[in-house]
Amino acid sequence: MTYAKPLPVPDADSAHFWAGCRSHRLLLQRCRSCGTHRYPAGPVCPACRSRAVDWIEASGRATVFSWIVVRHPVPRDLYQDEVPYVVALVTLAEGPRMATNIIGCDPDAVTAGMAVEVVFREATAEIALPCFRPVLAGAR
Numbered sequence: 001m002t003y004a005k006p007l008p009v010p011d012a013d014s015a016h017f018w019a020g021c022r023s024h025r026l027l028l029q030r031c032r033s034c035g036t037h038r039y040p041a042g043p044v045c046p047a048c049r050s051r052a053v054d055w056i057e058a059s060g061r062a063t064v065f066s067w068i069v070v071r072h073p074v075p076r077d078l079y080q081d082e083v084p085y086v087v088a089l090v091t092l093a094e095g096p097r098m099a100t101n102i103i104g105c106d107p108d109a110v111t112a113g114m115a116v117e118v119v120f121r122e123a124t125a126e127i128a129l130p131c132f133r134p135v136l137a138g139a140r
């Protein structure tokens with residue numbers, strides 16, 4: 001399978017996150033000292049500076065904080081078949097915000113505060129990308 005678009009490159013901090021995505025689990029760091037959930041992964045808690053950390057599986061629930069609808073593909077050759085698509089910042093139920101794509105709905109139907117849930121898109125054998133789709137009314 002050939003995937004031509006840019007891909008994340010897991011590093012020492014994010015390797016566990018991307019391994020979780022590969023098995024369709026959204027993993028977050030949780031500070032062992034103060035309980036703050038954090039994303040993206042890093043070596044130090046931004047709230048208390050502790051280096052003690054646990055990894056937890058997030059609920060996968062979030063709400064849309066902000067978004068744009070991409071209509072002009074850049075670079076054109078890689079994205080012309082995908083426009084229009086949604087690039088969003090979602091607030092995870094656990095607190096952190098995550099940049100992602102909203103999929104599974106009309107891009108013009110996205111609204112602030114919309115309830116969404118994680119869904120993983122297989123990019124390569126190693127990388128699955130966490131995207132979000134609307135939670136249907138009554139599904140919660």
Ligand SMILES: [Zn+2]
Binds near residue numbers: 031046
């Ligand atoms: Zn902390």
